[in-house]
Amino acid sequence: MADIGSWALHLSLAVSLYGAIAALMGARQRSRSLVESAEKALWAVAALVTLASLILLYSLVTHDFQIKYVYQYTSTQLRLVYRISAFWAGEEGSLLLWLWFLAILTVLVAQKRGRSGPIGPYLLVTLAVTEAFFALLLLATGNPFETYSARPSEGVGMLPLLENLGMILHPPLLFLGYASYTVPFAFALSVLMSGQQNSGWVKAVRRWSLFAWISLSAGILTGAWWSYVELGWGGYWAWDPVENASLIPWLIGTAFLHSAIMEEQQGMHRIWNMVLPTLAFLLCLFATLVTRGGVIISDLHGFSRHVQPIVYFLLAFMAIVLGVTLSLIYYRRHQLGGSEAENLLSREGTFLLNNLLFCAAALIVFLGTVYPVLAQALRGVAVSLKVSFYNRALGPLMMAIICLIGICPMIGWQRLTARHWRNLVPPALAALVLTIMAFSLGVTELFPLISTLICAFVIFSLLAMVARDLHARHRATGENYPRALINVLSKAQRRYGAHLVHLAIVLMAIGVTGSTFYKREQLVTLKPGDWAVIGDYRVQYEDYAIETLHPESATYQSRIRYSTTLGIYQGQAKASTLVPEINYHWVLDNPWVTEVAIHSSLKEDLYIILADLAEDGRAGFQMIINPLVNWIWIGGGVLLVGTLIAAWPQQRARAEEEGG
């Protein structure tokens, strides 16, 4: 079995290289038969990679421990769903997953666009080359189908931290996002290669770009959620290099989403729209370099790992991509001219500002990530940046970006008029009133006040806009308001989808502000029956248990479980029962694994970590109140819905697209 998987990967490398060459020759010689042959080759690659992936899945599910990868990440005690998720638990499997997603996306793109217009064949070239690169990366740096000569009877098992719903969802979503950013990049590069002059491609790439963006967003959010519920340190984002590495392409991808609108509607930002997708793609590769390369050392993740060979492959490929794209942009610079924004205080101006701010934000996170390496190399000092770096440098930028969300829809193209200023006044006033109320209720620090002001302004501004649209439609058609709402929504589906996404960002900003500035915690030691008070909660330590699980065979699942039962009371009523626990996995190098317990509400989370449990039942707890955290996850849901609405095929738009 493993041999077949390995051969499928070798073949896919050869076939994708053939596809790239055939498509390139087909494009140069305008030979339809060559391009069709390239398209068939890409279908073959997809089939081969799918075969390899299914073989790996089958081996994981059926405990084929002769395959090293299966041995290292699963055991017979592991539940089916985690045996499947073991596919992406390690480096080799996650790269295969990335290639698999890429191969499937490639045939979807090829089928729709491969033969259309001058850019089609070049799209195939770019996608095929990227596939070939990933196949090479897999075969050269980590083939998941390596085998032992004999078959072990039991596997090592999965790290307990990875046994969580978040770990089932987080990596595949992230890799789907990373793989999908190949598509906007491939479009941009093929436009450059073909020398096509019009901006039709931005429209074609829009859905792909949204798809990549929402996958990456969902990947980042599920990662944050996983970190919050599983890692047990009371937070969701630690500015760890591995987390940062996924945020940087997201920031650039967000800039591209907006920048593409400018090209689609106004013919502007043509150079931006070549550079941004390329950067997003390169930064996805950079993310792999950070995660797997061992160059950038994080405080929490792996340590003192040597530079891995994968680094040289990635750096070489990134250099080639960057070199080719930049020289093509230079070569085509005369075709990439277009009109430009003339006034920063116009809608065009806010889009330009938006690009600049997002790129600046990406640059800040990038600098923060590589700073320790740079400082070591350039100044010879060992230094790292505290989390406060990101709060100080990124906080103001993020506030400015969110402020733009409120301003942009209120002002018109080209320049500000008095009417636009008047539009801004009511939401600004309402936000000011709300902020003063917040101040009198005890929000006294500067940043939370500014955050309240800006978030409120944006929400009121979005509401004001909906009200204006509704009123206008009501006056024009005489429909009643509910009916008008439905019609307004369906007529301007893209715009309203975007407004929802913006609302989601504001909700998340509220959650981030609350949990960053008003987090409270206390350490308590209790005996069974004791009470503790934190915030509005009274916590009773009801019971405890110490038990041994799976002692018979020594796998990662074998452990001693120390658990406590806590009753959470609000007022006189019992709100819930929480069971925080710690587990001692004696097989692991780091045997202690904490399982936190959370009582969650819209106002705040009560987050309880069991620190210590003695044989006589005396226990130490860390109790944390994380205000407004739930709004981050709610924002995530709204984000998903908004993006789906914005990307959903529109009857009229679809007819237009197919006609044009």
Add this chain to the structure above:
Amino acid sequence: MANLKSASQPRAPGKRASQRMRLVIGAAIIVLVVGWLVYSSIQGSSAYYLTVEELKARGPSDRIVRTTGFVVAQTIHWDSQRMILQFEIADKSGSLPVLYKGVRPDLLQDGAQAVVEGRYVASGVFEATAVLLRCPSKYVEK
């Protein structure tokens, strides 16, 4: 070819130039502000890594610094009643007692690589505000 832009938008060249100038100035201000933000934040948020020897040579200080070393065997003392954690770390230049008030980290054990952030106080103890432990490579084959 180069005139394509101005040809598509007939406008008085002087006005265009001045508007362009304003745009450039606006963008320059943003770049400067961002540059200043980055610079000042790096200044304010750098945590320098010192060796145990350097730390002792500098003496007690209120500056927040980081130091790193291996947890010395059998020095971990965890007072679960008061939630006070004490241990010693050692690097090539010497060893250092560390005091930390808070939950004992899961990964703390003899020989583990620890990064501690905090102050070196007059009593010769490092009062840590954060204890980070670096997990050894997860993917070692046995």
